Amino acid sequence: MDYSIETAPLEELQCDCMIVGVYQDRQLSPSALALNNSSQGLINNILSRGDIGGKNGETVLINAVPHTQIERILLVGLGENTPLSGKNYKKALLAAINSLKKTQIKSVVCCLAECAVIDRDWQWKARHIIEVFNDVAYQFTHTKSDKDTEIKLEKIAIAAPENERALAHSGLLQGKAIAEGMTLTKHLGDLPGNLCTPAFLAEQALELGKQYDSLTVKILEESDMAALGMGALLSVSRGSRQPAKLITLDYQRGEKNAKPIVLIGKGLTFDAGGISLKTAAGMDEMKYDMCGGATVLGVLLAAAQMQLPLNIIGLIPSSENMPDGDANKPGDILTSMSGKTIEVLNTDAEGRLLLCDTLTYAERYNPEVVIDLATLTGACLVALGRVASGLLGNDDALCNDLSAAGETANDSLWRLPLWEEYQEQLKSNFADMANVGGKDAGTITAACFLARFAEKFRWAHLDIAGTAWRTGQTKGATGRPVPLLSQYLLDRAQQSD
Numbered sequence: 031m032d033y034s035i036e037t038a039p040l041e042e043l044q045c046d047c048m049i050v051g052v053y054q055d056r057q058l059s060p061s062a063l064a065l066n067n068s069s070q071g072l073i074n075n076i077l078s079r080g081d082i083g084g085k086n087g088e089t090v091l092i093n094a095v096p097h098t099q100i101e102r103i104l105l106v107g108l109g110e111n112t113p114l115s116g117k118n119y120k121k122a123l124l125a126a127i128n129s130l131k132k133t134q135i136k137s138v139v140c141c142l143a144e145c146a147v148i149d150r151d152w153q154w155k156a157r158h159i160i161e162v163f164n165d166v167a168y169q170f171t172h173t174k175s176d177k178d179t180e181i182k183l184e185k186i187a188i189a190a191p192e193n194e195r196a197l198a199h200s201g202l203l204q205g206k207a208i209a210e211g212m213t214l215t216k217h218l219g220d221l222p223g224n225l226c227t228p229a230f231l232a233e234q235a236l237e238l239g240k241q242y243d244s245l246t247v248k249i250l251e252e253s254d255m256a257a258l259g260m261g262a263l264l265s266v267s268r269g270s271r272q273p274a275k276l277i278t279l280d281y282q283r284g285e286k287n288a289k290p291i292v293l294i295g296k297g298l299t300f301d302a303g304g305i306s307l308k309t310a311a312g313m314d315e316m317k318y319d320m321c322g323g324a325t326v327l328g329v330l331l332a333a334a335q336m337q338l339p340l341n342i343i344g345l346i347p348s349s350e351n352m353p354d355g356d357a358n359k360p361g362d363i364l365t366s367m368s369g370k371t372i373e374v375l376n377t378d379a380e381g382r383l384l385l386c387d388t389l390t391y392a393e394r395y396n397p398e399v400v401i402d403l404a405t406l407t408g409a410c411l412v413a414l415g416r417v418a419s420g421l422l423g424n425d426d427a428l429c430n431d432l433s434a435a436g437e438t439a440n441d442s443l444w445r446l447p448l449w450e451e452y453q454e455q456l457k458s459n460f461a462d463m464a465n466v467g468g469k470d471a472g473t474i475t476a477a478c479f480l481a482r483f484a485e486k487f488r489w490a491h492l493d494i495a496g497t498a499w500r501t502g503q504t505k506g507a508t509g510r511p512v513p514l515l516s517q518y519l520l521d522r523a524q525q526s527d
């Protein structure tokens with residue numbers, strides 16, 4: 031994709047389609063007004079037919095624009111003529127890009143950055159346009175013979191006035207970095223489990239390290255993990271023919287002594303459940319159980335491309351969870367790297383076994399904060415659906431920062447309590463704790479388990495089981511929460527300026 035900011039008058043710009051906004055009651059945005067004037071009132075003519083009234087999300091594609099050089103105009107309804115909420119702005123952008131499906135449009139000039147959005151500047155608007163357009167234009171064709179995509183978009187230009195050029199341009203660079211991060215995350219998520227194995231994920235990380243000097247990637251093998259005493263993590267891969275990998279990424283662009291932000295992503299490349307085997311329906315979707323890990327890679331790509339002045343560590347414990355003669359069995363007792371013992375009451379609660387040893391490993395980085403991302407519990411889908419990711423943590427300031435970043439990025443979180451009353455549910459008669467806490471409050475008890483390994487630092491856990499991918503007809507990875515975490519890092523970088 032090619033991106034640019036254009037400050038010339040619209041009539042002078044070459045593209046397949048101009049995207050302009052229309053407010054409710056047929057009020058024209060400044061760009062719509064300009065195009066209306068240069069096309070002898072075409073837009074007003076079309077509005078008077080009543081095909082589009084200006085409600086948010088409506089669109090009309092005008093396929094011929096007489097008396098001008100303009101190929102096409104896409105009218106996009108914005109709703110009431112007052113500053114839009116961030117969500118409504120995204121809704122309008124989604125409508126715009128979705129209406130380009132099945133057209134031959136390759137290049138657009140998007141004039142929607144001029145519309146006012148509450149508390150947001152040109153930088154945010156330019157960034158958001160790029161993020162949303164790229165997100166919708168993405169299509170997974172890697173394993174299809176026909177590589178044709180529904181959206182043919184190759185060039186996105188954002189119209190801006192000269193005095194906003196600098197802000198819009200920096201938003202464009204941010205948007206491009208975040209969009210590329212999301213594309214990587216989605217691509218890895220959509221790849222099937224037979225191609226995207228722990229070894230493959232490790233190779234992808236090493237590849238990323240080659241692309242960016244600021245990024246150093248090292249892979250810990252099973253023998254290294256055994257030497258570290260990672261008995262919980264290694265117990266998960268015992269039932270699989272694919273060796274586990276602990277991928278470590280070290281991004282250093284902050285002050286030399288600045289403590290790092292540690293991001294940990296669950297990288298379970300296929301979760302069959304192990305001996306506590308899952309049911310058949312929808313099991314294919316467990317190829318997405320590595321989306322936390324893929325998010326860490328996407329976020330580090332974005333950070334490296336934006337050259338954020340931060341120190342960031344990415345840790346991705348990667349394994350399969352399969353049933354096998356050597357697999358974990360219910361009742362087995364493991365000794366984690368921390369020394370704490372764990373009774374495995376359900377081998378399908380494997381994510382926390384990977385994460386607990388990785389949390390202990392994170393101690394050696396003396397972290398500023400630790401944030402883990404995991405498709406951890408089906409219960410999170412019951413609690414929050416596919417709208418918000420779950421947030422739990424031991425530090426209010428960190429949780430508030432993450433929630434705020436989620437709102438800014440249109441990639442929301444909702445916090446659940448981590449009260450010690452819930453810890454009761456993890457009692458085991460035979461070990462320091464059980465790996466499951468019964469059927470009640472499954473997302474919370476999973477986080478309670480993790481909390482026991484995160485006592486030495488400020489920590490937050492994002493349960494992305496409902497948000498990392500879509501199910502049904504539009505099944506596919508979403509790239510969430512790359513936007514949220516990128517925003518969090520941008521906010522942190524601004525603080526450290």
Ligand code: BES
Pocket residue numbers: 301303319376378379380381405406407408409466467472495496
């Ligand atoms: N990867 C799954 C969680 C999951 C399930 C995410 C469905 C998205 C959709 C995780 O490893 C798992 O199996 N969790 C169990 C935990 C239970 C055994 C306590 C679950 O949610 O059923």
Ligand code: MN
Pocket residue numbers: 301303351377378379380381
């Ligand atoms: Mn599982």
Ligand code: ZN
Pocket residue numbers: 298301319378380381405406
């Ligand atoms: Zn899992």
